[in-house]
Amino acid sequence: MANAMVMGIGGVGSVIGQKLHDYDCFERIILADIDTVFAQTLHERTKRSRFEVTQVNAMDVAVLAQIIKDRKIDIILNACPCSVNHSVLEACAQGGSHYIDLAADIYSPPGVKRPGKNSFEAEIERFNPMFMDKNLLGLLCMGMDPGAVNVFARWAMDRLDTASSIRVLDADNAEVKGYRFAVLFNPETLFEELGAVPYYVSGGRVVSGKPLETEVDWHRFPEPIGLMKTYAVAHEEGVSLGTYPSFVDKGVKYSVFKYTISDKVYHLAKSLALLDLDTWKKVKVDGVEVAPVRVATANLPKPAALGATVDGYSCVGTEVIGTKDRKRVEYFVYTMDSHRETYERYGYSLTEVQTGIPPALAARLIVTGKLKERGVMMPEAVDPEPFMDSFTKEGLPIYVEKREVERM
Numbered sequence: 001m002a003n004a005m006v007m008g009i010g011g012v013g014s015v016i017g018q019k020l021h022d023y024d025c026f027e028r029i030i031l032a033d034i035d036t037v038f039a040q041t042l043h044e045r046t047k048r049s050r051f052e053v054t055q056v057n058a059m060d061v062a063v064l065a066q067i068i069k070d071r072k073i074d075i076i077l078n079a080c081p082c083s084v085n086h087s088v089l090e091a092c093a094q095g096g097s098h099y100i101d102l103a104a105d106i107y108s109p110p111g112v113k114r115p116g117k118n119s120f121e122a123e124i125e126r127f128n129p130m131f132m133d134k135n136l137l138g139l140l141c142m143g144m145d146p147g148a149v150n151v152f153a154r155w156a157m158d159r160l161d162t163a164s165s166i167r168v169l170d171a172d173n174a175e176v177k178g179y180r181f182a183v184l185f186n187p188e189t190l191f192e193e194l195g196a197v198p199y200y201v202s203g204g205r206v207v208s209g210k211p212l213e214t215e216v217d218w219h220r221f222p223e224p225i226g227l228m229k230t231y232a233v234a235h236e237e238g239v240s241l242g243t244y245p246s247f248v249d250k251g252v253k254y255s256v257f258k259y260t261i262s263d264k265v266y267h268l269a270k271s272l273a274l275l276d277l278d279t280w281k282k283v284k285v286d287g288v289e290v291a292p293v294r295v296a297t298a299n300l301p302k303p304a305a306l307g308a309t310v311d312g313y314s315c316v317g318t319e320v321i322g323t324k325d326r327k328r329v330e331y332f333v334y335t336m337d338s339h340r341e342t343y344e345r346y347g348y349s350l351t352e353v354q355t356g357i358p359p360a361l362a363a364r365l366i367v368t369g370k371l372k373e374r375g376v377m378m379p380e381a382v383d384p385e386p387f388m389d390s391f392t393k394e395g396l397p398i399y400v401e402k403r404e405v406e407r408m
Contacts (some may be wrong), residue, residue: 001027002367005073005097007058007088008032008080009039011304012102012143015348015356016077017042019394021050023364030071032056058084061091068095075100075363079356085118086126089138089376093130098366099376100359102143106192106234107199107206120236120378128376138376142362144335144354145170145257145316146237148396150379151358151387152318152333153241157250158384160329163322165254166241171221171228172260174312174339179301181264184310184339184351187297188280194269195278196234200256201242211273212266215256221315222336222399230258231266240378247380250322272296303351307343314339314350317399328405335396346395357396361387 002025006017009031017039020029030052031039043051056064058080067073068091075098078088082103092099105118120140131138141147149168157163176182183190198209209215215232232238235257241247242255261269272278277292317334335354342350365371370386391398 001025002074003028003030003072004363004367005030005032005067005071005076007056007076007078007084009036009042010079011348011352012356013077013079014038014042015346015352016079016360017051018046018346019357019360020077020363021046023360025364025368026050028052028071030054030073032058034058059087061087061094064088064091065094068092068097073097074367077359077363078102079359082118085123089123089127092136092138093127093134096134096136098136098363099131099138100142100362100366101140102147102355102359104141104236106196107236107239120240124376124378132375135374137366137371137374139359139362139366139382140376140378141236141240142359142379143356144358146235146240147355147379148335148358148387148391149316149318150237150241151382151384153237153247153320154380154382155384155388156318156320156331156333157247157252157322159331160250160320160322160324162251163247163320164251165319165321166247166252167255167319168235168237168241168257168317169219169221169230169319169334170257170259170314170316171219171225171230172312172314173225173228174310174314176306177309177311179306179309181268182301182306182309183265183303184306184349185303185355187300187303188293190265191269191272191278191293191297192280193234194259194261194265195273198232198234198238198257200232200238200254201252202254202256204242204248204253206239206243212269215258219258219260221260222334222401225313225315225336228260230260232256233259236378241380244378244380303349307339307347307349310339310343310349312339313337314354316354324404330401330403330405332401334399334401335391336399337397354396357391357394358387361390361394365390
């Protein structure tokens with residue numbers, strides 16, 4: 001049996017911890033955070049708890065590496081903000097633990113401006129040799145999107161002879177009752193993404209666009225969501241899927257990540273960007289330095305508190321277009337579920353559940369030897385079959401639409 005540590009016990013971290021506790025391959029699950037209130041709550045309400053709660057600063061590499069050694073941690077799941085990724089990766093390399101995180105810095109290509117310190121390419125370049133030397137796997141950006149959608153892309157690509165395009169599509173028709181305005185995941189992250197330059201792959205090279213003005217079109221999602229407007233948004237997989245070597249070798253020249261957002265969110269995001277209120281770069285106000293995006297979102301309700309107030313559906317999937325046996329083939333691999341029913345099943349919001357299940361499943365597959373890859377990589381680089389065999393059973397219902405076109 002293995003030992004796991006979950007770092008960052010908010011809503012998603014709690015879902016990850018709860019899922020790990022359901023697996024009999026883990027002997028102990030350590031819940032770690034600077035503030036241990038939510039970790040303690042999860043521990044106390046869990047029957048026959050195998051949780052241990054500990055206070056840890058994710059930026060303290062030496063202390064974290066020693067904890068890994070002392071407590072014989074086999075895998076760390078990092079649900080903290082991506083600003084701590086490098087320190088946790090370093091501690092895992094020193095201490096000898098596999099690693100999973102959920103996100104990286106927004107992509108910033110060389111030659112345009114200084115690449116993000118914690119961008120996925122920077123993490124692979126720096127830490128892959130260390131993890132290879134220690135026979136460890138570091139799986140980056142393994143949430144829902146990015147994460148499961150990358151696995152969907154790999155699964156579809158493995159079934160095609162050639163491919164031309166990959167689109168990751170995220171749609172939601174949720175309605176939140178009782179609030180003038182609310183968002184279903186970290187609002188600071190949402191407005192940072194909507195205001196950031198969207199990078200994607202077009203014509204086989206990474207290109208940039210204008211926030212909420214690029215690659216705007218309509219897409220018909222499965223009912224009950226239906227026809228919705230989509231926008232290209234800054235996301236790791238919009239670039240990683242179009243630059244992954246084996247996908248490029250099959251002919252992929254286009255990849256993008258696209259959101260659906262309401263008119264209200266669109267206009268609010270544009271207004272925040274116009275006023276420079278969507279940035280983490282601190283400004284001085286009345287002698288105090290503050291991040292504008294923190295101020296802009298400070299009065300919004302916490303996403304973890306919204307579960308019981310949300311109705312509607314979410315659909316997140318990956319469309320891959322290519323050929324098989326000289327026929328044009330289109331795959332749309334997706335998950336879709338009800339906000340209300342998910343909250344009633346799990347006690348957490350659908351967004352938190354969708355994000356928390358993939359890394360928990362990945363941890364089980366790693367410690368049981370089902371994922372044999374080693375080094376630091378994005379999810380499209382690992383074998384998709386163990387994931388696709390398990391997602392629905394784990395609570396992430398998966399659907400596949402396949403369309404074939406044959407020339408007569």
